Amino acid sequence: MSNVVEVKVPDIGDFDSVEVIEVLVAEGDTIEAEQSLITVESDKASMEIPAPSAGKVKSLKIKVGDKVQEGSVILELEGAEQSQPSGKNGDKAKEDKPEAPKAEKADASSSSSGDTAKVEAQGNGQASGQEATSAAGGSATVVIPDIGDFDEVEVIEVLVNEGDTVEAEQSLITVESDKASMEIPSSESGTVKSLKVKVGDKVSKGTEILELAISGSAGGAKAAKSSGKPDSSPDTENQPASKQQAPQQQEIQQQASDSDEKSLADQSAQVQRTSPTQVLEEDNRPLRDLPHASPSVRKFARELGVNLAHVKGSGPKNRILADDVRQFVKQAVAGSGAGTGTASAAGGGLQVLDWPKVDFAKFGPIETKALSRIKKLSGANLHRNWVMIPHVTNNDEADITDLEALRKQLNKENEKAGVKVTMLAFLIKACVAALQKFPEFNASLDGDNLVLKQYYHIGFAADTPNGLVVPVIRDADQKGILDLAKETAELASKARDGKLSPSQMQGGTFSISSLGGIGGTDFTPIINAPEVAILGVSRSSMQPVWDGSAFQPRLMLPLSLSYDHRVIDGAAAARFNAYLGQLLSDFRRIAL
CATH class of the missing domain: 2.40.50.100 (RNA polymerase II/Efflux pump adaptor protein, barrel-sandwich hybrid domain)
Incomplete structure (x- = not known):
């Protein structure tokens, strides 16, 4: 019968408690002796707590943000030898390590x-x-x-x-x-x-x-x-x-x-x-502003020759993770390969003038406000996506007169249940059907390969006081309209309160950006890499539509489909948008 051992925080010096800033393992992982389990941080140091022995993680007892101290239980380790009390992380550490x-x-x-x-x-x-x-x-x-x-x-x-x-x-x-x-x-x-x-x-x-x-x-x-x-x-x-x-x-x-x-x-x-x-002089960084990364990530970066000052962190508090370093290396290799050859010599590389430095105060009163963390992160991603993806936008309209009548009827029927159906729920369902018909829109580029995904995770842009975030509805193809309405409302509420977890904003295969509640007729939404397309929706309006014998008032919804022209050609985009319009005009087609 395998042993189950509680792995505890060892003697960490004079700190009463330290904060867990990174959990490096998950339940079910098989780990080796001395493998790092968590990273903790005080005002003076950050350190990784290693495993005293090998085994399989049975259960985690802490999470990121917890305060721990000597003796706090980190996890239960299955199949481990019960040698911790006298091991490196136990009492021996207390005896050998003076204050x-x-x-x-x-x-x-x-x-x-x-x-x-x-x-x-x-x-x-x-x-x-x-x-x-x-x-x-x-x-x-x-x-x-x-x-x-x-x-x-x-x-x-x-x-x-x-x-x-x-x-x-x-x-x-x-x-x-x-x-x-x-x-x-x-x-x-x-x-x-x-x-x-x-x-x-x-x-x-x-x-x-x-x-x-x-x-x-x-x-x-x-x-x-x-x-x-x-x-x-x-x-x-x-x-x-x-x-x-x-x-x-x-x-x-x-x-x-x-x-x-x-x-x-x-x-x-x-x-x-x-x-x-x-070493920091080239970055014009203050001496106390080293990149925020754990020791193992710093070591990993040094082995690869990566300057962490140029790597953007995706972890808590902008902490640089090992995956960030790997992604940086992949982009650097791809960039160096693309930048070689005659195109670069002929000026094909992106070379622009330096950003103008202007003293705005000499023209009048000003106020300087720091960008929110969300805007800093999303701004960098949007800039990368706009520069690196050749965007083309196809604009079309969908007649949603009958669909709007159905939406209002469903809201009346489900009023007591507290469910409010929005047009977004119908759009998600219709987009899934269109993605199933045109699978190249539910894909990602990976070098010279196109990865076609067999799952349908739909992201939708949510406007918050701190900036734009994109929650993701997972397995949207397996959910009905009422389920989608409930989930979108819950995720939008969490987004406004700043309570979305990273996992709730990852894994999307296609995105929808809706400005229907605000206004506009058309716009060019920026593709959310590594996706290859995004649907922009503007405000619907009543318009006269010719039915063959007379003009009829119809509620028309503008659709703006941005797509990656490396993957999708113009004809395919026009077919996708036209088919989506047909589904929204007659929602019964989704059942076909």
């Missing part, structure tokens, strides 16, 4: 200037090295504290420059392993004299980060003494403190003026210094 702040303080203490510590120790015989440095001023070397079980980690960000003034606990660098990224704080306040590391360096416990000039009246004396005076001989160290105190005090006074001059020189040099994080 980070204590380790930092101890390392900083042991790395303080030797001469500075000797002066103070000879004065009272009891003060620790770090206390001596803080009390009398001087210089201290800040080193990497205990970082757990990692032999070495990579420096991915340098957060300070030479000449910067830093406070105690201010972050100095960001380091990253294959499981976690963390910021290393300063153990002291002072001015950065020199940096010992740069981006890309491999560091471990005890590696020097920087030399810090400690704030204090005697700081310059200690810095000068530490760099210019050799260590005292053993005989001198054994003399009584009272005999050595006077010469040392004189030396402190003699070096004070030199310290002031050096401080002025440091301030002058600070103005012309360059950022130590040169």
Whole structure:
């Protein structure tokens, strides 16, 4: 009989609770020992929690957004050996891993200037090295504290420059392993004299980060003494403190003026210094604005040679996922292939003028408002789709006089049930029938292949206060008009409240954008890639229609079908739109 083991959050340091920002496995997955299960994040670090042993995920106990702490149950693992309590993530981790702040303080203490510590120790015989440095001023070397079980980690960000003034606990660098990224704080306040590391360096416990000039009246004396005076001989160290105190005090006074001059020189040099994080210079990004991605994704990107600054994240809080990196590589490869050859040499590539930079305030009063997150995401997608897909739009009209009468009758019959049938439900049903007759409209391009889908998931554009979103009705071919009416109403409500899940906006095969409740006669809807077509619907209006003997008032609905001309030709689009109009004019045809 297989064992079922509860996998829990191990010791994560001094954090009371951390947020789950990514769940990397699903129920039913088979996982290996040390495979990452979740990613958690605090204000100082993000880390991936690995599995203590191999097995099959029986049930997940947490979700994205949950707050967890040491001992919180992550999941139940079936077929796993019950070795977690003494494993890497159990009590052994607690015993082997001292608290980070204590380790930092101890390392900083042991790395303080030797001469500075000797002066103070000879004065009272009891003060620790770090206390001596803080009390009398001087210089201290800040080193990497205990970082757990990692032999070495990579420096991915340098957060300070030479000449910067830093406070105690201010972050100095960001380091990253294959499981976690963390910021290393300063153990002291002072001015950065020199940096010992740069981006890309491999560091471990005890590696020097920087030399810090400690704030204090005697700081310059200690810095000068530490760099210019050799260590005292053993005989001198054994003399009584009272005999050595006077010469040392004189030396402190003699070096004070030199310290002031050096401080002025440091301030002058600070103005012309360059950022130590040169890798980010090409993106004009602030030092604290690295792309938001987990350590494993960063490692994956480095292996592929991808600059994450150019990758757009699709995860929570715009977090970059592994799939985003893969998609970026696929597009880069496709783009480089398309950009080669004579067409590129002849100017066939897309080359446009830079966007104009205008100071609008000089022409009159202005107000600047940040785009919502939805508009930022949808704007980038719309721009890509418009540039990369050759759009053509076919416009037609459908006589929905009888269909509108049926819709009103159904609403009266189902008034007590609380179901309100809209024209969108009929449009979805009619589009499914048209897609079944013209399958190339229910497809996607994959390189040189056309993927014809055997399922019918219809997306519809929903207008929300924060921007446009596209919920998806799954398996629309298997649902009736009343079912479609209920589901569209529920999804539209969730969209307005901002409660749609990512899964409710994925997997669409064809989309409908309806402006019927607002106005307009025709428009060109932008195709929602990787789909190949989209239907735009404008406001219906009563128009005189010739029936062969006289003009009759008929309710006409404008239909605007945008299609990808790489997949669909004009004749096919005209047939699709005409057939759709026939279905809407006589809905009985759907039963045929």
